[in-house]
Amino acid sequence: MIEIGRAPEARREQTMIQATERSILNSKIPAGPMAEKWSSFKANCKLVSPANKRKHTIIVVGTGLAGGAAAASLAELGYNVLNFCIQDSPRRAHSVAAQGGINAAKNYQNDGDSVHRLFYDTIKGGDFRAREANVHRLAELSVNIIDQCVAQGVPFAREYGGTLANRSFGGAQVSRTFYARGQTGQQLLLGAYGQLMRQVDAGRVKLFPRREMLDLVQVDGVARGIICRNLVSGEIESYAADAVLVATGGYSTVFFLSTCAVNCNATAIWRCHKRGAYFANPCYTQIHPTCLPLLGESQSKLTLMSESLRNDGRVWVPKTKGDKRPPHEIPEVERDYFLERRYPAFGNLVPRDIASRAAKAICDEGRGVGATGYSVYLDFGDAIKRLGQATIKERYGNLFAMYEEITADDPYHTPMRIYPAPHYTMGGLWVDYNLMSTIPGLHVLGEANFSDHGANRLGASALMQGLSDGYFVIPYTLGDYLASNKLPKVGTDHDAFKQAVAGVKDQTARLLAVKGTKTVRDYHWELGRILWDQVGMGRNAKGLTQAISDIRALREDYWKNVKVGGTGDDLNKSLEFAGRVADFMELGELMARDALERNESCGGHFREEYQTEEGEALRNDKDFCHVAAWEYQGEGAVPVRHQEALSFEAVHLAQRSYK
Amino acid sequence: MKFNLKIWRQEGPELPGAFRDYTVDNIIPEMSFLEMLDALNEELIRKGEEPVAFDSDCREGICGTCGLVIDGMAHGPKLACTTCEVRMRVFEDGCTITVEPFRAKAFPVIKDLVVDRSAFDRIIGKGGYVSENTGSAPDGNAIPVPKDIAEKAMDSAACIGCGACVAACPNASASLFVSAKISQFALLPQGHAERKSRAQKMVGQMDAEGFGNCSNHAECEAACPKGISIENIARMRAEYMRSLR
Numbered sequence: 001m002i003e004i005g006r007a008p009e010a011r012r013e014q015t016m017i018q019a020t021e022r023s024i025l026n027s028k029i030p031a032g033p034m035a036e037k038w039s040s041f042k043a044n045c046k047l048v049s050p051a052n053k054r055k056h057t058i059i060v061v062g063t064g065l066a067g068g069a070a071a072a073s074l075a076e077l078g079y080n081v082l083n084f085c086i087q088d089s090p091r092r093a094h095s096v097a098a099q100g101g102i103n104a105a106k107n108y109q110n111d112g113d114s115v116h117r118l119f120y121d122t123i124k125g126g127d128f129r130a131r132e133a134n135v136h137r138l139a140e141l142s143v144n145i146i147d148q149c150v151a152q153g154v155p156f157a158r159e160y161g162g163t164l165a166n167r168s169f170g171g172a173q174v175s176r177t178f179y180a181r182g183q184t185g186q187q188l189l190l191g192a193y194g195q196l197m198r199q200v201d202a203g204r205v206k207l208f209p210r211r212e213m214l215d216l217v218q219v220d221g222v223a224r225g226i227i228c229r230n231l232v233s234g235e236i237e238s239y240a241a242d243a244v245l246v247a248t249g250g251y252s253t254v255f256f257l258s259t260c261a262v263n264c265n266a267t268a269i270w271r272c273h274k275r276g277a278y279f280a281n282p283c284y285t286q287i288h289p290t291c292l293p294l295l296g297e298s299q300s301k302l303t304l305m306s307e308s309l310r311n312d313g314r315v316w317v318p319k320t321k322g323d324k325r326p327p328h329e330i331p332e333v334e335r336d337y338f339l340e341r342r343y344p345a346f347g348n349l350v351p352r353d354i355a356s357r358a359a360k361a362i363c364d365e366g367r368g369v370g371a372t373g374y375s376v377y378l379d380f381g382d383a384i385k386r387l388g389q390a391t392i393k394e395r396y397g398n399l400f401a402m403y404e405e406i407t408a409d410d411p412y413h414t415p416m417r418i419y420p421a422p423h424y425t426m427g428g429l430w431v432d433y434n435l436m437s438t439i440p441g442l443h444v445l446g447e448a449n450f451s452d453h454g455a456n457r458l459g460a461s462a463l464m465q466g467l468s469d470g471y472f473v474i475p476y477t478l479g480d481y482l483a484s485n486k487l488p489k490v491g492t493d494h495d496a497f498k499q500a501v502a503g504v505k506d507q508t509a510r511l512l513a514v515k516g517t518k519t520v521r522d523y524h525w526e527l528g529r530i531l532w533d534q535v536g537m538g539r540n541a542k543g544l545t546q547a548i549s550d551i552r553a554l555r556e557d558y559w560k561n562v563k564v565g566g567t568g569d570d571l572n573k574s575l576e577f578a579g580r581v582a583d584f585m586e587l588g589e590l591m592a593r594d595a596l597e598r599n600e601s602c603g604g605h606f607r608e609e610y611q612t613e614e615g616e617a618l619r620n621d622k623d624f625c626h627v628a629a630w631e632y633q634g635e636g637a638v639p640v641r642h643q644e645a646l647s648f649e650a651v652h653l654a655q656r657s658y659k
Numbered sequence: 660m661k662f663n664l665k666i667w668r669q670e671g672p673e674l675p676g677a678f679r680d681y682t683v684d685n686i687i688p689e690m691s692f693l694e695m696l697d698a699l700n701e702e703l704i705r706k707g708e709e710p711v712a713f714d715s716d717c718r719e720g721i722c723g724t725c726g727l728v729i730d731g732m733a734h735g736p737k738l739a740c741t742t743c744e745v746r747m748r749v750f751e752d753g754c755t756i757t758v759e760p761f762r763a764k765a766f767p768v769i770k771d772l773v774v775d776r777s778a779f780d781r782i783i784g785k786g787g788y789v790s791e792n793t794g795s796a797p798d799g800n801a802i803p804v805p806k807d808i809a810e811k812a813m814d815s816a817a818c819i820g821c822g823a824c825v826a827a828c829p830n831a832s833a834s835l836f837v838s839a840k841i842s843q844f845a846l847l848p849q850g851h852a853e854r855k856s857r858a859q860k861m862v863g864q865m866d867a868e869g870f871g872n873c874s875n876h877a878e879c880e881a882a883c884p885k886g887i888s889i890e891n892i893a894r895m896r897a898e899y900m901r902s903l904r
Contacts, residue, residue: 088724096721152789236747
């Protein structure tokens, strides 16, 4: 192990708190061999009878792949569903923007795929920091998802014989990714949305668009409702139910600049965390390798170019530092195809964390291209020669058009320039095998939970997880919860709702009352810079310690000097953002703290002190083969770190290699 | 770059609206149209004025949230892109730009440039799906779909539901939107079991929401950021006629 810089200080800072109440982090993994756990769960779980399902009201927050699929499927089963989203329509949830595809262990290509191989690739891709049983279930369900979506009329790409087409994605040596041009997320979401609207029309789902969840309500320690802001009228509304499902996505927008939609936020999960739900592995963030480089400070987001481009595009930089010649003037021998050179077995299709870090290292070395020196080429020249421009256009036409639209460069003739950007967060609220958080009754689905991707998510696996959680896991596990627990009737007239409403109104009033001089965007931008610099692709103890104190100072200043536009009683985007940024300030600190305490490198979490001689992530399985789950202790107080040990039965713990 | 803006301001659905003049300076050509509006709003907030309300989310042209009429054109002067994809380099430095909401009886204004497009959701609720409960699907390859049919279905399915077709149509018709969904399922074998009721119910809901009829202006196709063809409208009519048989 190479230890660089301030590692001893990191050890001094280390304040491991062993979980005393181990029972609360009971993962509830079913007994039995890995391949039989889910079957065994289904065979033994309790059921709610058809006549009783309609007596249960279920709140689902979010209408993306996880939330939309869950709301539709639960309504089909007969539950009363209340479904909330911040968008004006459920069809606009951010799952819509996923481009490349969805994995499934169908083995239609006869190339050696199987449930076990998808399971293995996902565990390895996540750098052995995911829970085996969850991942195996995900791999098993992947095949059902494709069947379901095809039956819904999702227009997947086809071969001439009419069968489904596949392509390859990073971290796999088989072709198991199903796709609908570069709009797979959109098509899968519209499939789920159609099913959801069918249930809305049938009266089984009540839809609440333009609502933002601002608090979780518990009665006797059990999640029984939510508080929302009606984003049109400004009214604070209360809703009661027998269970609450949160599927509100990830928190990459904490970085301000990310590939996510501008309204993506962590408020729902953060408020649940403040109410007692443990937050797991907040430092596991994914910086996606193929994004458009930053243009300027006025930019509001970064644009992703699908990872599928790495199937045919070759990543390179000049061999010589400071080579400013245009790409077509640099001869072949003077180009460094650094991914192919460093990882001959996987080449340009190494997992995202590895590709991103390699690009950063090359640019830090001074060999990056473009005006800022912070980008690398993604070149389709060879693929166009080999396959013809028509084929490349058929495969990536919309992505090439999007690139040209933004940069005014034609990627058919000039290599694309790309650089990594925050994209996905593997961390999220801790859940057990049944997708229930540490708060009874509060279930967390999709990107909002932490469970399936470990320290790095493979491409085309997010759609798989969202739909697996929504269509095929929660209908079983929620039934088991409802049938196993006596839930007294609770209405929104209960004191717990009144108190929560008062708290939400108080925060709104406080934000509007500051009337300072800096806008919400100013603060968000500043927070994003701190996180990108210190809690981004390369982290070290000194920088993380600095980040914690910088964020604390920024947060303190925020509540003294922020200026929020408009009022609280109508549509007010400035106020919406103000609440979200207040939460990001707290979450950002937790991310840095988690990264500081995890004295190892794994997947997307790269601590510069812990790397192999070749600069690869160096895990420390002896001390860190566990999930870190953080318990909130009050505003400004240091949270408590609990651990869920990860054990590997079906997969052998090994150093990840893509060479 | 510097621009004069004429922006539609309206405090609420029932209140009268009017254009108000603003100027923005220090705009760089790479900025998107919405980033230019962000810059204006930052300035308004600093001055203690009410920022301009507008909808946007993904800012890469896929979610369908944003939608402004820029200089009289839905999604602005550049063809085949959404408002968020319009870059300031397409405008002449120093020019005046008029910004309005998508206007239609079925899209009431909520505030400033934000409109209510929930009518689209209700239309989808009447048949924009295959009635297929979770768990009941056959194997994905059980029904082969010819590649050209799958491609055509994808062309139709690419609709992002932004409503530019309605805003661009002199009749405020939703025909392009509705026909794209009807076409997707008319083309794919999975949609055939319900094709008659789908055409009837979706067209019925479109009329009930107060959208106008199609009279072949084809403005919708020109404004559509996803290149949805009016061929879909012909197919919708054929499906509707077929459903009467």
